[in-house]
Amino acid sequence: MATYAPLWALVPGGKGVPLAKVGGEPEPAGSLRWPMCRMCGTPMRFLFQLPHVPEKVDLSPYAAVYVFQCENPDTVCYRSMPDEGANAAMPVAPGEPKVEGERPKCIPYNAWSLGFAPTEEDTAALSVDVNEATSEQLQALDRAQEEAPESKVGGVPVWLNGDAMLQCCGEPARFVAQVSAMPFGLDFGDNGRGYLFRCQRQPEHFKFLSQGA
Structure with missing residues (x-):
């Protein structure tokens, strides 16, 4: 089975990876300024953070990246979109x-620690172009999507609503991680997933988007 390295499943409740967590309050590795939504001007809600871990999550020269999204109940901000300013991925x-x-008024998500577990996925099947795929390739894609870890770092994104690979500075952005809404209770639509990317030309730029199931 073909894999891209590194590829690690994000295990809820895991231990041994400081600064890897979902929900609760962000645990800063340096100076972090809480982001405001550019659409409505209110503080965003903290989602998750990932640390730089050599040979697992390459965020150098940064110590960690922190992901937020707007959940203002009085507005309809485009928080699932990467460039509308209603979410933020901050190294x-x-x-x-x-x-x-300023912090948001909403209650933080329940805090979960994260561990890393080695895993694998059929990246060839997951990377197929569905517009040109044969019926056999589509069947392999379905199997690969069912077998791939729902939350992970590395590998390729497992899309719920069609390929949404990001471009940044005229090049494909590098996929960093995906986090499933469940079991964490994150608001990504109906049991959706969030996807974190990094610009290849300007590595200080991270982007985030989410898809509902």
């Missing part, structure tokens, strides 16, 4: 840990 350089800025 933080190593330094004095601190969080500054």
Whole structure:
């Protein structure tokens, strides 16, 4: 079975990976300013954070990346879209840990620690162009999607609503991770997933989008 390396499943409740978590309050590895939604101007809700882990998650020169989205109940901000300003993926350089800025009024998501477990996926099947695929390739895609880890770092994104690979600076952005709504209770539509990407030309730029099931 073909795989892209590194590829690690994100295990809810796992241990041994400091700064890997979903929900609760962000645990800063440096100076983090809480982001505001560009569409409605309110503080976003914290979703998850991933640390730089050599040979697993390459975020260098950053210590961690923090992901937020707008969940203002009084607006309809396009939080699932990567460029509308209603979500944010913020890398933080190593330094004095601190969080500054206004917090949202909503209750934080329940906190979960994350562990990393080695896994595999059929990346050839997951990468097929559905517009040109044979019936056998589509069947292999269905099997690969069922077998692939729902939350992971590395590999290729497992889309719920069609290929949405991001471009940044005229090139395909590098896929970093995906996080499933469940079991964490994250609001990505109907049991959806969130996808984190990084620009290849400007590595300080991270982008996030989500899809509902």
